[in-house]
Amino acid sequence: MTAAVQTHVGEKVLPVTDHTIVFGRIETEAAIERGAWLTGIVTGIDFGADQIRTILHLLGVSVWLGGQILMLGLLPVLRKIGGDAPKLAAAGFGRVAWPAFGLTIVTGIWNMLEVDLGDVTSGYNAAFGIKMILVVVTGMAAAMHQSTNKPAIRGITGALGFAAALAAFVLGATMAH
Numbered sequence: 432m433t434a435a436v437q438t439h440v441g442e443k444v445l446p447v448t449d450h451t452i453v454f455g456r457i458e459t460e461a462a463i464e465r466g467a468w469l470t471g472i473v474t475g476i477d478f479g480a481d482q483i484r485t486i487l488h489l490l491g492v493s494v495w496l497g498g499q500i501l502m503l504g505l506l507p508v509l510r511k512i513g514g515d516a517p518k519l520a521a522a523g524f525g526r527v528a529w530p531a532f533g534l535t536i537v538t539g540i541w542n543m544l545e546v547d548l549g550d551v552t553s554g555y556n557a558a559f560g561i562k563m564i565l566v567v568v569t570g571m572a573a574a575m576h577q578s579t580n581k582p583a584i585r586g587i588t589g590a591l592g593f594a595a596a597l598a599a600f601v602l603g604a605t606m607a608h
């Protein structure tokens with residue numbers, strides 16, 4: 432029997448037939464074997480530990496980097512409000528940003544354990560090394576940025592921390608498996 436609905440089996444799009452159920456079961460078993468234990472009956476999509484690892488890494492990254500972009504956008508508004516507004520907002524951002532940075536590092540180490548670093552190209556290794564330097568730079572610059580009371584140093588470290596995070600993001604995306 433053939434229904435009008437279509438389903439993905441691997442790369443192919445097939446009409447739903449009795450055979451699809453068999454294909455679906457095979458796909459599901461293969462997905463579970465790959466560690467995609469939540470995939471269930473959805474074929475052609477994996478959801479498991481690998482996806483959770485990537486989601487958590489990118490969640491940390493999005494708060495650390497995206498939060499800085501948001502702060503840049505809010506700064507003129509906060510200055511307009513005046514008083515302690517910029518300082519209070521920066522402190523509020525710090526309470527969210529540092530745990531997010533911690534999450535990025537912990538999940539980054541998890542990434543390293545999952546990616547077989549003995550089995551990557553020298554280009555990948557170089558990108559990874561540069562990214563690690565950028566991670567140290569963004570963390571150190573942000574720490575200096577929030578602790579200095581010299582406006583010039585605050586400006587330079589703010590820009591440096593942001594640029595390093597953005598560059599780490601670009602390199603990270605090229606490293607994705």
Ligand code: HEM
Pocket residue numbers: 485488489492495496535536538539540542543546566569596597599600601602603604605606607608
């Ligand atoms: C601000 C800091 C960081 C940024 C912006 C960043 C960004 C990214 C991005 C965008 C990806 C691609 C995600 C994907 O689609 O798989 C990625 C992957 C990766 N990151 Fe990071 N990351 C940061 C910190 C770290 C740290 C500290 C480590 C290691 C200790 C790390 C190790 C990795 C590895 C090994 C991958 C490849 C994962 C895979 O292929 O499955 N990252 N990162």
